[in-house]
Amino acid sequence: MNNFNYYNPCKIVFGDDVEKEIGQNCLDLNVKKVLLHYGGGSIKKNGLYEKVIASLKASNIQYVELAGVKPNPRLELVREGIAICKKENVDLVLAVGGGSVIDSAKAIACGFYVEDIWEYYLDSSKVLEKALPLGVVLTIPAAGSETSSSSVITEEATNLKRSAGTKHMIAKFAIMNPKNTYSLPDNQIAYGVSDMFAHIMERYFSQTTGVDLGDRLLEANMKNILRIAPLVFNDKENYTLRAEIMWAGTLAHNGILGMGRDEDWASHLIEHELSGEYDIPHGLGLAIVFPAWMKYVCKDNMPRFTQFASRVFGIEYAHDNGEYAVSEAIKAMENFYKSIGLHTRLSDISINADKFDVMAERLFFKRGTTVGQFKKLNKADAVNIFNLAK
């Protein structure tokens, strides 16, 4: 087990009807004015917008609004948000939405205190020392951004999709009502499930030894996601299922299940090139990249992959034939993705090999010569993985 620090001071307020606590949570932080940041307006259709406003008003919290966050959130809107916060003397950014809205809000909150926030996304060695406080009202069980310390932003002009992280990006509070996910379209749920499953696997596939407790906790979350995910589509207002999947997404990415180990994250970085180039949903891209990554790297630690096959997918196999187990597990994972409506090949979404080199090149823009920890991958490896995902 590696040495580690764990610090996550986000206050999670989880359950039915918890939106009414938004205002009080702002007051507890001595907040007077918030930037209400959200996406395309679905929160106005499902009634959440009114609940948020009502809670703010009940606590005499002022607010200004910035809507329009898209999936793969854009730098331009972040810059707009920073300008509003400065002009309006905002003292908390309140993200109402899913991972994209939260990531955009994190960039705004940190950008408030630096000259050019994009520099910190381009160069991971630059340290963000301060941020406006952040509050979250979560609407999508997915990214885990509600309690995580990182954010991903895309610059539209260059198709660069980059991440930044700092403890100052951890939300002060996260308001999580599973009922706010009832009105989500099926594909959003599926993308979210793929994202949370990937967050767990990025931790699980590690070369660090002596982390059996972490392994088992991560397996517990994966097994439960495999069980629940197919059920949530046919039973859209089942509170229990929505609560379990929402909590699963948070635990997948708040850090505590994966302490003490090297994490990988190559699949995420490779996927960012796909969604940066083609503007496909991140969760869809992960369902395509991850199986290809697994096929490419599994020989670098077969016991870890056979453990995954055996414990997560229940594959029974002759122990002198680990290849069979791993192959069956990858098939089972692809079938799982398909069962929730996702594609698992680039050809399924009409992406051909034209840009493989461009994406592999950009993967290393200002980023050294390898990505990933489980197996350090160079540009040629990235192209090979794109080819396995064809």
Next chain:
Amino acid sequence: MNNFNYYNPCKIVFGDDVEKEIGQNCLDLNVKKVLLHYGGGSIKKNGLYEKVIASLKASNIQYVELAGVKPNPRLELVREGIAICKKENVDLVLAVGGGSVIDSAKAIACGFYVEDIWEYYLDSSKVLEKALPLGVVLTIPAAGSETSSSSVITEEATNLKRSAGTKHMIAKFAIMNPKNTYSLPDNQIAYGVSDMFAHIMERYFSQTTGVDLGDRLLEANMKNILRIAPLVFNDKENYTLRAEIMWAGTLAHNGILGMGRDEDWASHLIEHELSGEYDIPHGLGLAIVFPAWMKYVCKDNMPRFTQFASRVFGIEYAHDNGEYAVSEAIKAMENFYKSIGLHTRLSDISINADKFDVMAERLFFKRGTTVGQFKKLNKADAVNIFNLAK
């Protein structure tokens, strides 16, 4: 799943050689003077004391000392600690030890701001609003008190052993070096293992439904403890095993694995009467009380107990004979306790039935008429459980 709040802002600094970060963590909190609180002096024998002092001195942190915490920590020493903190203008209580030292430190930290800290232990409806900041240097993988929000104290004159809880009892930082457990005697490890296993079971045995993710996470921790615990005794300087068991104890009680469910805690309360009366180690008492409690309550939710039998102990059974599975699981648990050197019956430690009524009576002193949530137990039930533990 129940509505819940989760908030745990303790900064965990885990790994080899992390004692050197104590001073900086005090500085980060603007601390000038600490009360160094510890037990019987084992930290002077194993070299930890010098490391703590060196780190404090390196950061120019002043300190006063209060040693002498015993297992089942006493109110009198708490009062002494409060007086020292007031007299010496201490601004952080630094607990260097296991659960008893930490619990004593929590009582001192909260007692600094109230007239009589014991009132808050006697009456759980009284709310502690403030505390001195608390830092922990953990030496025993056991109680989980290093990140928990509660504390248990005993008043010697009355044998009353009572608990209190508040978010202000959560340590600001916990310094956890697995090597500091190398010199522990075997029985201390065994008591610690029993305590952490019990902390998980108090959460696991719940009547709340729709908490499958929590179930699986708790099972993961239990399964790993069952695997590791017997190994740590024969391999005392195996860093990996010590790291895993230390982290298991923290995760057993920091709260996050058991969110969204009613927790039980009857076994803990019943055990507190035993250790309050006879001054036996808490972990030993739990190994005696818990199997008896299970025998007494299992019929109130057989599916939960058969799930425990099947998933945690791997009991295979005909599904029309759940009684067999549960009986085998309880036997397996008792064998586990015995395998690590613990007793599982009161008669094994020469406790007879003389005080069963006295203890059952005192269990309800200022505490209503029932304890526990899985099955609400009255005085007669408590006596029955003592009898099952004979």
